[in-house]
Amino acid sequence: MAKKEKEALFKCPKCSCVGLEVVEINVTASSPIHVISEDGNFHYGKPNIEGGEVGYFGCEKCGFELKDEKGNQLTEHDEVVAWCRKNCKQE
Numbered sequence: 218m219a220k221k222e223k224e225a226l227f228k229c230p231k232c233s234c235v236g237l238e239v240v241e242i243n244v245t246a247s248s249p250i251h252v253i254s255e256d257g258n259f260h261y262g263k264p265n266i267e268g269g270e271v272g273y274f275g276c277e278k279c280g281f282e283l284k285d286e287k288g289n290q291l292t293e294h295d296e297v298v299a300w301c302r303k304n305c306k307q308e
């Protein structure tokens with residue numbers, strides 16, 4: 218049986234939130250319009266998101282961005298893992 222990798226824990230250094238998110242850029246989002254009501258309001262269905270690439274990883278609460286020592290935004294999964302292990306308290 219393969220040894221289970223230890224999870225990498227994220228904790229925002231700015232607001233202490235543990236929610237990590239990825240922000241994608243260059244996405245195309247389309248939403249079906251189910252109803253246009255009498256007063257002109259559009260009622261949308263579930264959006265469909267296509268394409269996209271990683272813009273950056275960051276805190277979902279305050280928008281803190283994960284960056285390397287040179288100040289570049291992290292875009293690779295293994296960079297994020299390394300960042301978490303280095304900058305966040307791992308239990």
Ligand SMILES: [Zn+2]
Pocket residue numbers: 229230231232233234276277278279280281
């Ligand atoms: Zn935060």
